[in-house]
Amino acid sequence: MDNLTTLNAFVQVAHTHSFVAAGRVLGVTASAVGKSVARLEERLGVRLFHRSTRSVTLTAEGELFLQRSRRILREIEEAEAELSQVSQAPRGRLKVSLPLVGHPFLPVLADFKQAYPDVELDLSFTDRRVDVVEEGYDAVLRSGEAPDSRLSSRLVGDYRMIVVAAPAYLERHGTPQRSSDLAQHSCILFRFPNTGKLQRWPLHTQGIELDQHLPAAMICNNLEARVCFALHGIGIAYLPDFAIREALDSGQLLQVLPDCAEHGSFRMMWPSSRHPSPKLRVFIDFLKERLFP
Numbered sequence: 075m076d077n078l079t080t081l082n083a084f085v086q087v088a089h090t091h092s093f094v095a096a097g098r099v100l101g102v103t104a105s106a107v108g109k110s111v112a113r114l115e116e117r118l119g120v121r122l123f124h125r126s127t128r129s130v131t132l133t134a135e136g137e138l139f140l141q142r143s144r145r146i147l148r149e150i151e152e153a154e155a156e157l158s159q160v161s162q163a164p165r166g167r168l169k170v171s172l173p174l175v176g177h178p179f180l181p182v183l184a185d186f187k188q189a190y191p192d193v194e195l196d197l198s199f200t201d202r203r204v205d206v207v208e209e210g211y212d213a214v215l216r217s218g219e220a221p222d223s224r225l226s227s228r229l230v231g232d233y234r235m236i237v238v239a240a241p242a243y244l245e246r247h248g249t250p251q252r253s254s255d256l257a258q259h260s261c262i263l264f265r266f267p268n269t270g271k272l273q274r275w276p277l278h279t280q281g282i283e284l285d286q287h288l289p290a291a292m293i294c295n296n297l298e299a300r301v302c303f304a305l306h307g308i309g310i311a312y313l314p315d316f317a318i319r320e321a322l323d324s325g326q327l328l329q330v331l332p333d334c335a336e337h338g339s340f341r342m343m344w345p346s347s348r349h350p351s352p353k354l355r356v357f358i359d360f361l362k363e364r365l366f367p
Contacts, residue, residue: 078147078150079110080110080111080113080114081114081143081146081147082100082147083096083100083107083110083111083114084110084111084114084122084139084140084143085140085143085144085147086099086100086107087107087111087123087130088123088132088136088140091129091130091131092129092130093107093108093111093130111123118135118139120133120135120139121133121135121136122135122136122139123136163192163352164190164192164193164351164352164353164355164356164357165192165193165353166192166193166194166351166353167194167196167212168193168194168195168196168212168213168353168354168357169196169198169210169211169212169213170195170196170197170198170211170212170213170214170215170357171197171198171199171200171204171206171211171213171214171215172197172198172199172200172214172215173199173200173201173215173216173217174199174200174201174267174296174297175199175297175298175317176297176298177298177301177317178316178317178319178364178365179365182360182361182364182365183195183197185360185364186357186360186361189360190353190356190357190360193353193356193357198211201266201267201268202267202268203216203268206224206225206343206344206345207224207225207345211344212344212351212354213342213343213344213350213354213357213358214342214343214344215230215340215341215342215343215361216340216341216343217338217339217340217341224345224346225343225344225345225346226343226344226345226346226350227341227342227343227344228341228342228350228358229339229340229341230339230340230341230342230358230361230362230365230366231316231339231340231361231362231365231366232337232338232339232340232366233314233315233316233337233338233339233340233366234314234315234335234336234337234338235276235312235313235314235315235335235336235337235338236312236313236314236315236329236332236334236335237275237310237311237312237329237330237331237334237335238304238310238311238312238313238318238322238327238328238329238330239304239307239309239310239311239327239328239330240304240305240306240307240326240327240328241325241326241328242307243260243307243308243309243310244328244330246307247259247260249330250310250330250331251331252331253277253278253331253333253334256275256277256288256289256310256331257287257288257289258289259289259309259310260289260290260291260308260309260310261288261289261290261291261309261310261311262290262291262292262293262294262300262303262304262308262309262310262311263288263290263292263293263294264293264294264295264297264300264312265293265294265295266295267295272293273312275288275312275334276334276335276336277334278333278334291303291308291309292308292309297313297314297317300313301313301317301318301321304318304327305321305326305327310330312334314338316365316366340365340366342354342357342358342361
C-alpha cells in the first residue's frame, strides 16, 4: 500500500503542479508529499519533475510514468468497484441485442426474468449487427467471431450446424450418402435478412468444395420457419443443434451427411470500458448454464 500512496502522491502533484495543492487533496503536508516523490525518484533512478519556486512541471520521464500511473490507479478503482458490486443483488434495466432465435432462447429468458424479477429486460431481437456503444446497449449476443476493439466478450456456449431431415422425408426420397446427392433432394435454405444472400452449406467431396446449387424447396429468413418445415418433412435443412435438440433426441429429426457439419459459438459482448455489472454477469451465467450445459 505504501507504493500506491506514493503513486497517488505523484499523480496529484502532476495534476496540480504543486506539492502544497497535492497535500491538500491528500490530506497531508506538502513536506510529506515532497518526501514521497523524492523517494519514488530515488527508487526509479530518474527525475520526474522540474522544480522551481513558482511551478512544478513534469520531465519527459515523468510524462511517461504519469500515463502508466493513471492506468494503474484506474484499474485499481475499477477492481474495487467491481468487488463492491458482487454483494449487490442484480437489479435495473438490462438492454441486450439478441439474434432472431426463438426456441430454446425464449423459455430461458422467461425463466431468467422469474429468477431475477428486479432486472428489467429490454431485449431487441435482430440479425442486424448493432453498434453496442453508439446505440446504448449494455451487451449483445453474437454468433461467430466479431472482433471489435471497443468490446469485451465472454463465451456463452458452442454449437454445431448440422444437416437434418424428418424420417418421413427420408422414407419418401431416400437418405443422401454424400454431399453431391443433395442435387437430387429438396432443401430448405436460409436467406440472410441483412444481405439477401443464401447461407452456404459446408459441402465437399474428397476435400473439394462443391458448388452451392442446392434445389430449394423453400427459402426462409428465420430459424423457426426452417425448423418447422423440416419437422413437417418438406425437405433437408441445415440447422444449429441447440434449436433442434429435443427433435433429435425424440427422433423427429435425423442427422444426415455427418461430415457436412460446422462448429459455431455464441459470445456476449459489452463495452470494454466497463466491467460487467452484477445483472449482466448473472444473465451470462444463466444463459450459459441453461442453453449450453
